[in-house]
Amino acid sequence: MRRREFIATLGGAVAFPLAGHAQTERTRRIGALVAFSENDAEGQLRIAAFRQRLQELGWSEGRNLQIDFRYVGGDAEHMRPAAAELVALTPDVIFVQSNPGVAALQQVNRAIPTVFAQVADPVGSGFIDSLAHPGGNITGFSNFEAGIGSKWLEILKEVAPTVTRAVVLLHTLTAANVAFLRAAETASTSLGITVTSAGVQDAAEIASAFETFAAPNSGLLVMPHFVTVSNRVLIGELAIRHRMPTVAAFRFMAASGSLVSYGVDVVDLFQRAASYVDRILRGAKPAELPVQEPTKYELVVNLKTAKAIGLTVPATLLARADGVIE
Numbered sequence: 001m002r003r004r005e006f007i008a009t010l011g012g013a014v015a016f017p018l019a020g021h022a023q024t025e026r027t028r029r030i031g032a033l034v035a036f037s038e039n040d041a042e043g044q045l046r047i048a049a050f051r052q053r054l055q056e057l058g059w060s061e062g063r064n065l066q067i068d069f070r071y072v073g074g075d076a077e078h079m080r081p082a083a084a085e086l087v088a089l090t091p092d093v094i095f096v097q098s099n100p101g102v103a104a105l106q107q108v109n110r111a112i113p114t115v116f117a118q119v120a121d122p123v124g125s126g127f128i129d130s131l132a133h134p135g136g137n138i139t140g141f142s143n144f145e146a147g148i149g150s151k152w153l154e155i156l157k158e159v160a161p162t163v164t165r166a167v168v169l170l171h172t173l174t175a176a177n178v179a180f181l182r183a184a185e186t187a188s189t190s191l192g193i194t195v196t197s198a199g200v201q202d203a204a205e206i207a208s209a210f211e212t213f214a215a216p217n218s219g220l221l222v223m224p225h226f227v228t229v230s231n232r233v234l235i236g237e238l239a240i241r242h243r244m245p246t247v248a249a250f251r252f253m254a255a256s257g258s259l260v261s262y263g264v265d266v267v268d269l270f271q272r273a274a275s276y277v278d279r280i281l282r283g284a285k286p287a288e289l290p291v292q293e294p295t296k297y298e299l300v301v302n303l304k305t306a307k308a309i310g311l312t313v314p315a316t317l318l319a320r321a322d323g324v325i326e
Helices: 002-024 041-056 076-088 098-106 147-160 174-189 203-213 226-230 230-239 250-254 266-281 303-308 317-318
Strands: 028-034 065-071 093-097 115-121 140-142 164-171 194-199 218-222 247-250 259-262 296-304 323-325
Touching: 002 065, 028 041, 028 076, 028 098, 041 065, 041 266, 065 076, 076 098, 076 266, 093 098, 093 266, 098 115, 115 266, 140 250, 140 266, 147 164, 147 218, 147 247, 147 259, 147 317, 164 174, 164 203, 174 194, 174 230, 194 203, 203 230, 226 230, 230 247, 230 250, 230 303, 250 259, 250 323, 296 303, 303 323
Parallel strands: 028 065, 028 093, 093 115, 115 140, 164 194, 164 218, 218 247, 247 259, 296 323
Antiparallel strands: 259 296
């Protein structure tokens, strides 16, 4: 065989198995259960960050990855059916956001590897055994521990010293929200504040809570839940209308009208969750990946809201703020 023919033959022999490998590369599938609406601009920022991080790690939709989304918005009734739909697709891994989302998934799935983000007090909520050893098929990134409720109350008292009653707006069926309430109640005596809770499950109940509890020297703590997050603009508008200083958990809540927010960077949580999804797709087991807690919280003050409700934000608080909305 002449040298040129030999090289051509050899090249074909090498190319064939490589081509065969490319043809048989399996597309991996992610199911994503998110608590916000598909047209929620803030939610889509988080999804974009999640997708971008996956792409950086070598996963490209349409080439070796497919992501099936289920958006729940503020509809609590749709959470479990949406979870069941994703499980029926038998994805390689499920990504889930919110405590209600994890609870719904655990009712229909205990086998598919699952990564969560923006989940509060996952141990106290019964989702995992411990942070270091989550056990089972689930791991992820938490955003708040139970004691944060006392910190939110302290911030409310600092930003509005005349407040003597705090109304805690929460979803009473969520264990983490109840834990935050208990922490606020524990701190209330030393702060000279009476704590009252208002359980809400939709926009109508949020509006009713304001009508019932708005009063002079009253403030509001908005607990993190997809019902309150989905209605963040309504909460901001009602807080201004009733002149109630409001402390919430996320920067985008302050951007929507709440006076102050104190919490984690949720976009960062979505990016970090993508790294765990990548590791699971490459063979890691959820039980081997410890649940990670946030290491930094950001304080944001909305001066536009402060002016609207006739409140002067203390200079000491402004000096500590990571962000100011004017």
